[in-house]
Amino acid sequence: MVDLNKIYNKKIPNFISRLNKKEITSSQCFNCLRETEKAIEKGYWKKFSKPMYYWYEMCDAEKREIIKYIDKYKPKTILELGFGSGRILNVLLKAKYNNKIFGVEKDSKIFKITKPLFKKSKNVYLFNENIDKFLERKTKYDLTIGMMNTIGNIDNLKLIQKIVLRSKQFIFTVYDRVYYKLRSNIYKSKGHINFFEKNKNYYFNDCWAKGLKSKSYSKTEIENICKLIGKKYQIKKISKLLFWVCIYD
Ligand SMILES: C[S@@+](CC[C@H](N)C(=O)[O-])C[C@H]1O[C@@H](n2cnc3c(N)ncnc32)[C@H](O)[C@@H]1O
Numbered sequence: 732m733v734d735l736n737k738i739y740n741k742k743i744p745n746f747i748s749r750l751n752k753k754e755i756t757s758s759q760c761f762n763c764l765r766e767t768e769k770a771i772e773k774g775y776w777k778k779f780s781k782p783m784y785y786w787y788e789m790c791d792a793e794k795r796e797i798i799k800y801i802d803k804y805k806p807k808t809i810l811e812l813g814f815g816s817g818r819i820l821n822v823l824l825k826a827k828y829n830n831k832i833f834g835v836e837k838d839s840k841i842f843k844i845t846k847p848l849f850k851k852s853k854n855v856y857l858f859n860e861n862i863d864k865f866l867e868r869k870t871k872y873d874l875t876i877g878m879m880n881t882i883g884n885i886d887n888l889k890l891i892q893k894i895v896l897r898s899k900q901f902i903f904t905v906y907d908r909v910y911y912k913l914r915s916n917i918y919k920s921k922g923h924i925n926f927f928e929k930n931k932n933y934y935f936n937d938c939w940a941k942g943l944k945s946k947s948y949s950k951t952e953i954e955n956i957c958k959l960i961g962k963k964y965q966i967k968k969i970s971k972l973l974f975w976v977c978i979y980d
Contacts, residue, residue: 733757738939744922749775758841759939763921764816782913783920785971792970793878793904794822800902801826806873809833812862812894812903813881817845823876824852833872834858835865840939866893877903880973883946888956895960900979906947910972914945948974 733755735743746766747755754765767790770776776787797819801809805828814820814834823832834857836842842859849855858865862885875898882891882903895901906914911931918926918933925936935943950966953976957964962978969975 739922740924742924744920756844758844759922761816761841761844764818768818782916785913786917789970789972792973796969796975797822806830808872810872810875812877815841817848819876819878820849820855830854835860835862837861863890866897871897873899875901880904880906880945884944886944886946892960895962895978902977904973904975906972907974908947908949911947
């Protein structure tokens with residue numbers, strides 16, 4: 732039984748009450764992502780007031796865009812960067828064609844919780860590693876995915892270049908800098924206590940997110956990254972908080 736008072740420092744966030752007892756784990760990130768996935772599936776988030784509404788709207792938009800994308804391109808091999816609770820893996824698994832899905836996640840705690848959830852999915856291969864090290868294998872994927880600003884957590888152009896080198900198509904979402912203020916209240920309601928904002932980026936020091944940075948981007952900044960990479964690209968807004976970026980051969 733998870734001691735919620737302990738893991739949330741006696742300030743248990745409200746969203747926890749929307750999970751069944753069996754769904755709650757000792758990973759704060761897992762709990763947040765699992766409830767988000769559940770909310771999207773059930774649709775109750777549509778009644779939430781802003782800015783919480785925008786959090787779920789963003790995840791709903793990601794899900795819809797991914798479904799559209801894989802239906803159109805039917806990639807045979809897919810790599811998800813930072814798969815967390817497996818929210819996106821579950822979306823990918825719904826595709827009705829034969830594909831191999833790889834996932835890499837550096838956080839051992841969330842990895843140990845998520846990996847067993849996919850043990851029956853024979854086409855899913857999960858690795859507890861840093862993306863940088865994982866990509867040393869030099870395998871090339873039809874599609875690489877990095878959702879929920881995972882690329883903004885990494886904020887490393889060399890690594891983005893390496894990802895692109897290993898991917899025929901790379902799709903990722905990043906936070907729109909214009910709406911950075913809205914994210915502060917969202918983080919509070921997700922149980923973060925110890926964080927601050929500087930230059931429209933967020934920095935976290937909660938025990939489960941120590942040293943985590945969440946960068947946000949202007950459209951020009953993303954365009955400059957894409958231009959440096961030198962491939963074709965497309966950038967579009969898919970929700971209030973997010974840019975959707977696609978870099979392709
Ligand atoms: C914001 S969460 C998003 C989770 C998932 N992609 C989703 O959309 O539901 C980012 C995830 O990426 C993982 N991550 C961040 N940097 C990573 C790296 N360099 N290598 C592997 N995983 C990483 C984090 O541990 C975290 O689980």
